[in-house]
Amino acid sequence: MKENIVVYVNGRKIGLYRGMKVKHALIAYDESLYRASLAGEIRVEDENGFTVGVEGSLADGARILTTPTA
């Protein structure tokens, strides 16, 4: 297994270490987005449209999207 993975947050390519989580992808993308997720202001979804938790795992090539809650 490679030590590094690539994921996509709102379409932007992000490099992370393998084993890092959704929260790390958000931090790498934009820290304010991570804080917004903790405050429940945004929802994080995978490419299937399922909600994922910020402590959830990320596979190499995973694509996540953020959407404002209500």
Next chain:
Amino acid sequence: MQIPPNYGRRVLASLTARLLFLILIVWLPAMPMTASGAPARQAEVDITILHVNDTHGHIIPHLDRSVDPERPVGGAEYLARMIEVERTANPKGTILLSAGDMFQGTPVSNLFHGKPVVEIMNYLGFDAMALGNHEFDWGQDVLQSIVSSASFPVVSANVFKSGGVCIRGVKPYVILKKKGVRIAVIGITTPETFYTTKPGNLTGLTFAAPEKVLPAIIRRVRAQGASMVIALTHDGLDADRELARNVRGIDVIVGGHSHTAIKDPVMESGTVIVQAGSNGIYLGVLKIAFDPKKKKILSYTRKDELRVVSSASGAQLDPNVAQIVDNYEAQVRGEFSKVIGTAAADLTRDATGESDLGDLVADAMRAASGSQIAFQNGGGIRADIPKGPITVEEVFTALPFDDDMVSMDLTGEQIKQLLEKSVLSENILQVSGIRVEYDLSKPAGAKVASVAVAGKPMEADATYRVVTNDFLASGGGRFNIFKKGRNVSVGPSLREGLDDYIRRNSPINVRAKNRIVFRN
């Protein structure tokens, strides 16, 4: 007496009709019915699979605004009642599964190394639980203690000790029998556990690729009479999809690890895949009509498989589980007030320069990881520790984030770039194992005047072992150099490292004065 024509045939017909009537009276109530009340086909067996995953010690209701903006969600006592309701609806055909990562994550569970969660799972009568990567967070001895205190089977078919044997007390699979149907539940643990766990906690263990071990086990359980095969995995939805594509013969994957709330079950290459989010927020309820003769799923819940565990007013709870939660919650206060060491002087923070508490945290990180150099963001330290006895609660308050340490190799040149970035940051990096002198009269990018590691000048081309936290390692604070490390390893947690360091080195007498020096 004249016997009517066809008398014998009529008597026989009448007797046959009465017999049929009697058979129907006796047999009909025992027939399974569909939801509409019509009799189900005899070949169908209704199985209900209840499932949770990644509870991470969340046994107390909590607010998650992305699920419900006003009312708390989760809570083991409410979950217990929901399970009871489902079991009552299908008393002989319900199984209860956990796809792992049940214990680590909240003070009420962490302080007791998962005991409250095990106690609740025992009470609820789980049928099986998969080993998750976070089950290794407290080391193999604690894991052993959890497994031995569990009254339910813990399963993992791809984690081995030397010689290819399973961890003591862990089975590769179990075969359950419900309504005469044999159901195999095979455990899978993510092979990425090596990337998410402190290496010392995995000594002597190997994690095989799931697709390598599963085909042989599926053949074995089928030979043992299993009609239905469930893979109880802790490997994430993407890996579960791949598993379904590559391994034939799995009827259902009950997954975890990616914390995915799969609202409507996924069908991949003939395998139904479900996962119930995280943090005890959902109970997954998968209802299956199964043909045991054809060994085939005839129908399954296709929509709204997840039920939110809600503690909204009016929600029913299980008082016995509430009692277990209350007992441990009451003990948290006592655990938090336990004294772990003493501070000889006030330990204060300063995000703009070197600080006593920053030095202490960085020293603890270096000691816990065995690295040469430690970096901690000043903003990650949220409260001072006053002079006197230091309690568990004060460590939690100073470091409220659930950060893990991340160790990596960086070159001297990369470290210098980090230090250049740090001096321009609002949250200067707190350091250990290093001394940096800044010349503030120089332009940005050239302010580092000198750097020494263990008393010797740092060499630009040399490689140094560096520890930081996972926030910085993912590029937090725009310290992107941390993303260029090599030979990365994770753990232990920052709090655990500080707690341990205070216990070993009290009285703590840190004097911050010469690790970060400014001139001009």
